[in-house]
Amino acid sequence: AQTVTQSQPEMSVQEAETVTLSCTYDTSESDYYLFWYKQPPSRQMILVIRQEAYKQQNATENRFSVNFQKAAKSFSLKISDSQLGDAAMYFCAYRSDDMRFGAGTRLTVKP
Amino acid sequence: GAGVSQSPRYKVAKRGQDVALRCDPISGHVSLFWYQQALGQGPEFLTYFQNEAQLDKSGLPSDRFFAERPEGSVSTLKIQRTQQEDSAVYLCASTRGGSYNSPLHFGNGTRLTVT
Numbered sequence: 001a002q003t004v005t006q007s008q009p010e011m012s013v014q015e016a017e018t019v020t021l022s023c024t025y026d027t028s029e030s031d032y033y034l035f036w037y038k039q040p041p042s043r044q045m046i047l048v049i050r051q052e053a054y055k056q057q058n059a060t061e062n063r064f065s066v067n068f069q070k071a072a073k074s075f076s077l078k079i080s081d082s083q084l085g086d087a088a089m090y091f092c093a094y095r096s097d098d099m100r101f102g103a104g105t106r107l108t109v110k111p
Numbered sequence: 112g113a114g115v116s117q118s119p120r121y122k123v124a125k126r127g128q129d130v131a132l133r134c135d136p137i138s139g140h141v142s143l144f145w146y147q148q149a150l151g152q153g154p155e156f157l158t159y160f161q162n163e164a165q166l167d168k169s170g171l172p173s174d175r176f177f178a179e180r181p182e183g184s185v186s187t188l189k190i191q192r193t194q195q196e197d198s199a200v201y202l203c204a205s206t207r208g209g210s211y212n213s214p215l216h217f218g219n220g221t222r223l224t225v226t
Contacts, residue, residue: 006153033211043200045154045217052212091153095211098167099144099204101153 004094006102013082014110020067021077021105023092030054032096034068034075039089039104048090051075084109113137115218117203123224124193132188132221136205143186144215145178146202154202160186193225 003026013019025034036048051059051068058066063083067076079086087109092102116135124130136143142161146154147170156170162183171178175194180186190197200222204215 004153031211035214037217043202043220043222045202045204045215047214050212050214097211098156098159098170099215100156101146103153104151 004102012108023075035093117218134186134203140205142206144204148200
């Protein structure tokens, strides 16, 4: 079974600074996708960014980018120019057939 | 509606009662997922449908949990004889297709509290 590990239960960043959230996963599949989701207190899961495993180029969405290291099975999320609205739980997810999530990282943004 | 709709938003049940949680996916979305999210934890996979077919139910924690999607649209997650450990948020998500790159679109969840 695939597993997703987020080793940082909590992270904190100063507004306008950069923060990196870590994620590793375990799989024997070659074809899969990786996602980062954000969950604010409203409980709505919001897609932040996704990465196709067969693509070498790291995905970027505005202030959000990933560092995908396929051999190391690592998929970290970098948030640049952090904003107060970025404060939330962040979940890394792996999808081959179904989708599996990590335990999450709670991000706090300090003004 | 434009998004995934779940009802009720909150449900309180006495231990031993049966509950039914409803999910209305985005219109035309083929795949539908159910997740259980305990407080402070990540979503745990329960089951997955493609149209009306339940392709994977390996995450259902016991035979008290049952999910259906008889017409390939609305889905219901039923929990029989609820126990306190069933208290959690139940999230439903849908995707347009079955391919891996389709992101899941989530509802706001149903918070179940078993007393």
